[in-house]
Amino acid sequence: MNINELHFEVKFRANKLDTQVLRDLPPAHIDRALNAATIEFVEGFYSGRSILAQNMGFEVTQQRTDMLSTLVVKNPEQPDLAPVNFDATLNAYEVPFSNLVFPYVHILRVYVFTDCDGVSLTNVQLVQHDDLNVVLIDPLRKPSLKWRRCIGAIGKTNNNIGESSLYVYTDGQYAVTSVRIEYIKKPVVVYYGGYNSLDGLYIVGDPQVNSDLPEHYHSLLVDMTVQNLYRTLLVEQGVQINTKPV
Numbered sequence: 001m002n003i004n005e006l007h008f009e010v011k012f013r014a015n016k017l018d019t020q021v022l023r024d025l026p027p028a029h030i031d032r033a034l035n036a037a038t039i040e041f042v043e044g045f046y047s048g049r050s051i052l053a054q055n056m057g058f059e060v061t062q063q064r065t066d067m068l069s070t071l072v073v074k075n076p077e078q079p080d081l082a083p084v085n086f087d088a089t090l091n092a093y094e095v096p097f098s099n100l101v102f103p104y105v106h107i108l109r110v111y112v113f114t115d116c117d118g119v120s121l122t123n124v125q126l127v128q129h130d131d132l133n134v135v136l137i138d139p140l141r142k143p144s145l146k147w148r149r150c151i152g153a154i155g156k157t158n159n160n161i162g163e164s165s166l167y168v169y170t171d172g173q174y175a176v177t178s179v180r181i182e183y184i185k186k187p188v189v190v191y192y193g194g195y196n197s198l199d200g201l202y203i204v205g206d207p208q209v210n211s212d213l214p215e216h217y218h219s220l221l222v223d224m225t226v227q228n229l230y231r232t233l234l235v236e237q238g239v240q241i242n243t244k245p246v
Contacts (some may be wrong), residue, residue, distance in 0.1 A: 001218040003192050003208045006034060009222045014229060025229070029190040033232070037224040038187050040070065046106055046184060046236070071184045072213050073102055080113065080178040085158060091143070091172040096157050096165045097180045102185035104164075110152055111180040114169055116145065122170065123149045136169060138177060143171040186210045 001009065031229050047065045083093035097104045098167050110124040127135050135141045135151055143150040156159050157163040168176060191209040201207075213232045214219060 001215065001220075006211065006218065006222060007192055009075070009219070010034070010225050010229070011221060014226045019181060026041055026195075028195045028197070028223065029040070030225070030229075031190055031192050031197075033222070033225045033229045034190050037221055037228050038190070038211065040224060040228070041213065041217075041221060042105065042184065059194055064162050066214060066219055068214075069182060071105075072108065072182070073185050074182045074183075075180055077101065077182070078181060080179050080180045082166075083176055090168075091105065091170045093168045093170070093176045093179075094158060094165045095162065095168065095181070096160070098157065098163050098182070100181065104183050105186050106184040107152075107154070107166070107181060110166065110168075110171075111183040112150055112176055113178045113226060114145075114174040115177050116174040119145070119148065119174070121148045121150045121170075123147070124152050125149070126152045126195075129153055130244060132169075139246070143169055145171055145173045178205070224233065 007027065010030050013027070028100075045064055046090070051173065065086075081095050081099050083095050084099075085094040086092070107126060110126070112121040112124055114121065125135075125141070132151070132153055136143070141149075141151075150168055152169070153167050154164055156165055157165040167177070168179060170176060188209055188211070189197075189201055190211050191197070191206065193206065193208045194204060196203045211218065211221065
């Protein structure tokens, strides 16, 4: 559905309850609800923690893969990135997410290319920072050129407030020349048009912006949007009627 169809469906499905409470809802309000439901859609079907996701994480089933497929960015759409900083003490390289083609939401897979006769370390394990001290000294998990293995962690970018970077830890036997990242990008912010958005992203006269979620699941997005609108407006009956599992 394009943005016009999404707005029509939101109003149609909300007002079929005969409340008419959303009949004159401004486009900016519907856009906001659509964008909020889009984030809920992505996070729910990526992590599997959402009620809608029924405890099914990303790529657990083909259907869940399809639900986010249009947001998955791979090479060559995302070119390989060169590290910007090197910590000789920790044998760690920094790759800022600000250098990605699209705003990043979740990493899916990372490859590291080295200066060691073209060896690529395809097994880059992402860990939490509180596990780093253990992992980096564990003989079976620590970085190893022999086993083509290195460790990755996500943290704050060194030079910019509010931005994140990927930090890659090696065994110090080689230099990292480039990093290939596959990730889920941030979905576009939909825009019906005719108003200035509060965040300044859009102004009157800008062209309409359609959702970039897979079109096959736009109907589900509409249902989630209606549910969120009723929840926001505290219409208890609407929330109960429009809440249903996938």
